[in-house]
Amino acid sequence: MREHDFPAPERWTRGKSRFDDDEPQFLRHGRQPEPGSTDPDDGPDPETGESWSSWDDAVHGPQPHPAWLVTELAAKDTDLGVLKTGKEADVHLLRRAVPDSDRSCLLAVKRYRDANHRLFHRDAGYLEGRRVRRSRENRAMAGRTAFGRQMIAGQWAAAEFAALARLWEIGAERGTISVPYPVQLRGTELMLEFLGDPEEGLAAPRLAQVRPDPAGLRDLWEQLVDALVVLARAGLAHGDLSPYNLLVHGERLMLIDLPQVVDVVANPQGGEFLARDVRVVSTWFAARGLPATLADPAVLTEQLLREAGIR
Template sequence: MKTPQGLQPLIDDGIIDDVLRPLKSGKEAAVYVVRSGGDVRCAKVYKDMAHRSFQQRVQYQEGRKVGSSREARAIGKGSKYGRKQQEVAWKNAEVDALYLLRDAGVRVPEPFGYFHGVLVMELVTDADGLSAPRLGEVDVSAEDARAYHAILVRQVVLMLCAGLIHGDLSAYNVLIGPDGPVVIDFPQVVSAAGNNAARTMLLRDVNNLTAYLGRSAPELLDTWYGEEMWALFQAGELRADTELTGHFEPDESEVDLDSIRQSINDAREEALIRQQGREAAEED
């Protein structure tokens, strides 16, 4: 195939040898299957801010570190330089997250480097060596749904222990490899301690997964893993090996339980709408 413009510098520098095929094109990036030496990998080419349609960037970027106080001031003022630095920080977020989460034991693709604004990483494959399907693209039995849910809840715990929340986790940001789910797509990752919307995003991530897998295993819909892990995190008691129960008893003297349940239902409905919109955008 014709080499995409964003990948030509990597070929010129000998980082990759050739581009085999496109893998995925979304709102934030285009992913290609590439050859690097004797290995087949994937390369993620990020789209410039002007060409992205991802919304609420400010909310996701709250709490992210920038290079210097000068850059922080420029970003705050919205100057041309600030917008450029904001764009750099946005593109670097996934790279930094992948290295951090990989070291923390989270099931994410192995990163191999960030070159000329392109992330080169492991190509997750299925048992036959083909590109792994997304969770939202496979038929899931009740047994698989329970197993996948347990694995993914553990990944969310490991991410939270590493100080991060995915921020846009759903059945379409999870690949199913031979050993089970692998979490992908982290440009919108948020700081658990530095973002005022962290709790909301964590609950949405967990509820998205629960709502989807609960179609196959309805008993999952009565679990409260997100609330449980956040309460432990806030109390400084969440560990990578913490055994969760899925049960959560809020202080009903201070919390409107009906409102919490309604918020969860709203999040699950929003997840369905977001998935439908994502599918429609990719079909276009």
Template sequence: RSEALITDVLRPLKSGKEASVYLCRGAPGAPVPLVAVKDYHARERRNFKNDRMYKEGRVINKRRIRVAMEKKTRFGRQVEDGMWISREWEVLEQLYRADCAVPQPLSLAGRAIAMAFVGDESNAAPQLRHVTPSWEEAREWYEMLLDNVELFLANNLVHGDLSPYNVLVWEGDVTIIDLPQAVDARTNPNARDLLHRDVGNISAFFDQFGVRADPDAVAERLWRRFILGEL
């Protein structure tokens, strides 16, 4: 549980539409000295627009739950809420095991996910959008991110909302965050379009710094290799 991992809440890091994030000190024996705790807001306070496209293709085996979610009953909304949060945890675990550039997941408790903090006690890793890289750094980080988009896809996942807002940069490395909307590329009919959008978003950012690419060609090449089982 999160409380067994931490001894102190040091400061709030971010308060967004979906969640608030806090920097905490790891307890003795915790896997990391600094922990980020992402505390999801209640569903009525959250505002992730057009989440229907992320939910398509998802299999709900129990009819009672499926009907409740379709009718948007109170129970259905509660289930939906829990699935959104647990989805990020499951994706984090899967991608961390696959050596993707995501934070180390530590625990899931209620609405809160604890993960390794990216940064140090004085400074949080900045979002990519706040960084001005040299051409060499831009080229290197772009390749790192494309490698991770490919590795996500090799694990049947598309981030679905990748942008300079949810990439952190620290000590020359990139870390991808915010994963609850990640889709299964095998079952979600929007996966191909979302892959194109992800690659387009990061390509547009790095284009400002002289990194030239054809994002649609890059995304389509990745998708073709995925379909052919070549990843």
């Protein structure tokens, strides 16, 4: 790891203190609050679908907060419907606006499924190297008890929020990686910057949907390599990288869907996850005409392993 690659004062670290050792308070205490209030008066208005902004009781993203973000407690949130469904979470479109003003923004809200509905068929490898401090909690997660599954759900959300926050800071400072701004975290609900057309409410296309010309294809590849180098220098791999969790927003390639982010040093399979990420995206770019000399997965994997300090 190279310390100058990370913004002060906090940095990704290895050894005894990794990013997932510093769990949010709800993980340290072994409980997982549900997003939203138990007070029926705080729920959505049955006529308008509006509810008061949840900003006040959430963990917030990096400061300074972007100018477009509505943080006023007088704001109201309106769920505009589902943007995307997935095995572990659904993503909704939400408008946060201050009544009787021009202050408003669109947010993507990722809601992880609860312990009874989430699928855990492929999480064991990702969770290698992720540990909480209490042995009881580690045993519960290993045994996939109801309590353990809820702990795992919280770890997915917390890991994604932490990774996005750190990568957003790096991108804001150096411009070498682009991710959506992580607005807030409440339990297993993660609010993010909406990437797309705010007028139409249409999400930015996934990389799999775009058909760039040769120059555009090469530019997107170079952006991807820059992003992967940033991840590797942080000792991380995306863990599930594909053309379906990369968005093209304007001319920028944006990394999304990071709950399975892997510590390539602490995880015994870390190098394998990194190599698989590279192989999947290299195959896509090569199939669309990028010269094999550029999209050589073996060469890029070796470079990233060196950047991660494990070669």
